[in-house]
Amino acid sequence: MIEFNKHTLSNGLKVISHFDNTSPIVAVNLLYDVGARDENPEKTGFAHLFEHLMFGGSVNVPHFDEELQQAGGENNAFTSNDITNYYETLPLENIETALWLESDRMLSLAFTPKSLEVQRNVVVEEFKQRYLNQPYGDAWLLLRPLAYKVHPYRWATIGKEISHIENATMQDVKDFFFTHYRPNNAILCVAGNIQPEKVFALAEKWFGSIPKGEIKTRNLLPEPKQTKAHRLEVERDVPADAIYIALHMCNRTHPNYQAFDLLSDVLSRGESSRFFQNLVKEKQLFSEISAYVSGDIDNGLFIINGRLSAGVKPEEGEKEIWNELQKISENGIDANELTKVKNKVVSGILFSHVNVLNKAMTLAYSELLGNANLINTETDLYLTVTTQDIQQRAAEIFIPKNASTLVYHSKKA
Amino acid sequence: MINRKIAPPVNSVSIPDFLMPQKYTLSNGANVWYYNAPVSDISRISVIFHAGTIYESQKLQAFFTYQLLKQGSIQKSSQQVAELLDFYGSYTEMEVMKDFCCFTIYNLNKYAQEILQMVAELIESPGFYETDFEVYRKKQKQRFLVNMEKVSGMARNQFPSLLFGKDHPYGGETNYTDYDAIQLNDIKQFYNDAIKEKPFTVLVSGAVNNHLVEVIDNTLGKIKISALLKEISSDVFNVSDYKPKKNYLPKKEALQNAILIGVPLFNRKHPDYFPLMVANTLLGGYFGSRLMSNIREDKGYTYGIGSALATYKNNGYFIISTEVGSDVCADALKEIYIEIEKLCSRKVPEKELNVVKSYMLGDLLRDMDGPFALSDRFKNMYINNLPDTYYPNFAEAIKNVNSDEILRVSQRYLTVENLTELVVGKK
Numbered sequence: 047m048i049e050f051n052k053h054t055l056s057n058g059l060k061v062i063s064h065f066d067n068t069s070p071i072v073a074v075n076l077l078y079d080v081g082a083r084d085e086n087p088e089k090t091g092f093a094h095l096f097e098h099l100m101f102g103g104s105v106n107v108p109h110f111d112e113e114l115q116q117a118g119g120e121n122n123a124f125t126s127n128d129i130t131n132y133y134e135t136l137p138l139e140n141i142e143t144a145l146w147l148e149s150d151r152m153l154s155l156a157f158t159p160k161s162l163e164v165q166r167n168v169v170v171e172e173f174k175q176r177y178l179n180q181p182y183g184d185a186w187l188l189l190r191p192l193a194y195k196v197h198p199y200r201w202a203t204i205g206k207e208i209s210h211i212e213n214a215t216m217q218d219v220k221d222f223f224f225t226h227y228r229p230n231n232a233i234l235c236v237a238g239n240i241q242p243e244k245v246f247a248l249a250e251k252w253f254g255s256i257p258k259g260e261i262k263t264r265n266l267l268p269e270p271k272q273t274k275a276h277r278l279e280v281e282r283d284v285p286a287d288a289i290y291i292a293l294h295m296c297n298r299t300h301p302n303y304q305a306f307d308l309l310s311d312v313l314s315r316g317e318s319s320r321f322f323q324n325l326v327k328e329k330q331l332f333s334e335i336s337a338y339v340s341g342d343i344d345n346g347l348f349i350i351n352g353r354l355s356a357g358v359k360p361e362e363g364e365k366e367i368w369n370e371l372q373k374i375s376e377n378g379i380d381a382n383e384l385t386k387v388k389n390k391v392v393s394g395i396l397f398s399h400v401n402v403l404n405k406a407m408t409l410a411y412s413e414l415l416g417n418a419n420l421i422n423t424e425t426d427l428y429l430t431v432t433t434q435d436i437q438q439r440a441a442e443i444f445i446p447k448n449a450s451t452l453v454y455h456s457k458k459a
Numbered sequence: 460m461i462n463r464k465i466a467p468p469v470n471s472v473s474i475p476d477f478l479m480p481q482k483y484t485l486s487n488g489a490n491v492w493y494y495n496a497p498v499s500d501i502s503r504i505s506v507i508f509h510a511g512t513i514y515e516s517q518k519l520q521a522f523f524t525y526q527l528l529k530q531g532s533i534q535k536s537s538q539q540v541a542e543l544l545d546f547y548g549s550y551t552e553m554e555v556m557k558d559f560c561c562f563t564i565y566n567l568n569k570y571a572q573e574i575l576q577m578v579a580e581l582i583e584s585p586g587f588y589e590t591d592f593e594v595y596r597k598k599q600k601q602r603f604l605v606n607m608e609k610v611s612g613m614a615r616n617q618f619p620s621l622l623f624g625k626d627h628p629y630g631g632e633t634n635y636t637d638y639d640a641i642q643l644n645d646i647k648q649f650y651n652d653a654i655k656e657k658p659f660t661v662l663v664s665g666a667v668n669n670h671l672v673e674v675i676d677n678t679l680g681k682i683k684i685s686a687l688l689k690e691i692s693s694d695v696f697n698v699s700d701y702k703p704k705k706n707y708l709p710k711k712e713a714l715q716n717a718i719l720i721g722v723p724l725f726n727r728k729h730p731d732y733f734p735l736m737v738a739n740t741l742l743g744g745y746f747g748s749r750l751m752s753n754i755r756e757d758k759g760y761t762y763g764i765g766s767a768l769a770t771y772k773n774n775g776y777f778i779i780s781t782e783v784g785s786d787v788c789a790d791a792l793k794e795i796y797i798e799i800e801k802l803c804s805r806k807v808p809e810k811e812l813n814v815v816k817s818y819m820l821g822d823l824l825r826d827m828d829g830p831f832a833l834s835d836r837f838k839n840m841y842i843n844n845l846p847d848t849y850y851p852n853f854a855e856a857i858k859n860v861n862s863d864e865i866l867r868v869s870q871r872y873l874t875v876e877n878l879t880e881l882v883v884g885k886k
Binding site: 119355 | 466473501542545546550565600602604607665755756759814825829832
């Protein structure tokens with residue numbers, strides 16, 4: 047049981063405090079409810095570029111990192127299609143340094159042209175390093191627009207194309223900041239050897255005077271139901287052919303989410319899973335294959351991704367994947383198999399609660415999903431899933447017209 | 460109203476006592492070091508074997524042996540082992556290092572008996588089944604090919620040989636043909652020579668109660684230990700014939716080039732290790748470092764650049780690594796060398812040194828965030844054969860080091876003429 051306290055400041059900033067006296071470190075996590083899905087389709091990659099600019103100095107503090115490091119702290123951030131999340135870990139006695147820095151950049155950024163110019167280049171290099179200069183690195187750049195035609199999940203957080211990042215202007219930056227980076231669009235979580243009253247008082251001290259913003263209600267067009275199979279085959283300089291299958295499924299807070307997650311575990315979690323035992327070990331069609339859920343806040347994807355063994359044709363691999371999927375839709379799974387994947391999930395959750403940073407992140411994200419207490423109740427949501435649920439979920443999404451299939455053909459094979 | 464222009468007072472980082480783990484000895488003589496913490500009923504158990512890749516008589520031998528060891532035993536097929544691990548919610552990791560190997564098991568304590576019994580069987584009587592071997596070999600071959608499509612993968616594969624030499628135990632690179640050459644018999648032989656009945660050490664962290672202590676003794680404590688691992692003479696680790704090199708590996712159509720720059724050095728017991736560690740952090744060991752500030756935050760040539768002092772039991776090396784736009788590779792190299800020159804010719808300003816010191820002390824604290832972090836820190840001490848006073852001494856050294864000392868060690872070890880450079884990509 048992870049104990050926590052919640053408080054909302056008058057400007058709408060939600061504050062969560064978790065007391066843990068076993069660590070000398072305090073974790074400060076600040077989540078903004080903005081991600082790539084909130085971008086203009088002509089200016090994609092912006093939420094992520096913005097994350098970089100958040101380190102380029104704020105209105106009263108020119109050097110974010112230096113001040114934090116001076117206090118013995120370290121920080122980082124990440125952007126997803128749904129959120130932008132910033133965090134610091136530092137010695138408890140210097141917690142105010144983190145709150146000072148985070149609150150000042152929530153108040154306003156310095157908006158220096160140099161920072162924008164440099165970070166555009168840095169992000170372009172990140173685009174190359176992670177997506178273009180890696181074998182299979184462009185998979186998500188291809189798969190997203192194949193699976194989504196309407197919803198903004200059709201582009202990746204890095205952006206649709208490099209030019210969107212290169213063309214970002216200072217006006218874009220300012221608009222984005224004042225639209226999204228407001229206290230009433232954020233969740234602050236502090237975890238460590240510090241009492242809730244103290245956390246709330248410090249939050250008030252540093253964040254209380256930041257004016258709330260006008261946050262527009264998100265009004266994204268839902269992805270219409272897919273009615274026919276989508277398919278893309280590409281040739282690349284990759285060592286082996288590969289298959290990606292994306293199937294539409296529910297969102298993260300839907301009551302069926304945990305069943306889908308367990309269904310993906312039945313297929314590929316651990317070496318006792320069906321994919322490993324049947325497709326890797328017995329039939330030796332794939333050298334590696336996995337299934338997982340994207341866990342997005344809007345309707346997400348169930349992904350299957352495999353690299354074929356040398357000499358195996360993609361059609362053959364694809365056929366066998368579908369064969370495995372249909373076995374579950376038609377025959378279900380046995381109780382033992384379900385207990386197994388449940389045990390693994392429960393244990394995974396317990397192991398994720400051993401350090402303050404993980405707990406702070408999970409609490410903030412759970413609050414965004416509706417209630418911070420999800421950190422405690424989620425285990426039960428997994429445990430109540432039945433074998434019938436699993437079979438129904440399989441039958442619901444494992445159908446060819448719900449699939450978007452991407453095939454990599456190796457130029458070398 | 461608060462004045463935001465003024466930073467809140469920063470307290471100098473106080474380092475709590477360096478808590479050493481508790482220790483007991485199993486029936487078979489193996490030592491167990493543990494950190495008990497008030498966490499849910501979970502534990503992480505690592506078995507440390509003392510034979511790493513330096514004991515190989517053939518490439519990939521150690522790696523394949525340990526990876527296959529954990530798959531199946533004479534008592535249980537790989538499928539049964541996988542089934543049991545998954546059913547009881549356990550996870551395993553196998554970290555094969557140069558000097559050691561660390562087999563880690565994440566347990567729910569209520570199932571520790573079943574899991575550790577099976578682990579003991581894997582260690583004492585591994586199955587080394589042909590099918591498992593072939594499946595694993597296939598996967599590793601493909602992973603190797605994927606890795607060799609990356610400029611960073613190509614660079615990391617070749618660099619140790621440039622520093623230490625192809626035949627040095629810490630050098631050598633892997634080739635595709637090595638994956639064909641290795642046979643099941645080589646694996647069995649490595650097991651017989653370097654693992655079977657040899658001493659090992661156990662590290663435990665998490666909820667360590669009497670029940671778990673008993674379970675560990677009934678399982679890992681029953682593994683037969685009867686022979687010592689033969690020591691490798693320290694002479695073979697000598698790198699006195701090191702000569703700096705410049706090498707370039709072409710990769711067509713690369714959008715980014717990988718750059719590695721380094722020099723062989725010493726292990727953590729060397730008297731210059733602490734001050735050099737501070738110099739390294741200053742240069743490239745944290746986000747605010749000179750390399751990050753210049754190459755990323757000022758020029759925008761890269762997504763990231765860093766430097767490190769990597770250490771083994773018998774020596775170590777300094778390394779700078781980055782991936783930069785192929786079109787700006789020459790400019791990036793120039794700037795990297797400017798930063799090194801600067802480090803070796805000018806004293807670091809007090810203000811900058813203080814930031815680095817605070818950051819490093821904070822980092823020592825981050826190493827104490829929870830029982831697993833504490834255990835990792837102890838593992839580091841154990842595999843580097845460091846005394847109990849190592850971390851307190853490190854903290855003291857960080858606090859006391861001055862700019863003269865940093866200049867001295869930089870000039871002694873990091874001069875540009877002494878560094879080896881490897882670039883992979885498009886020129």
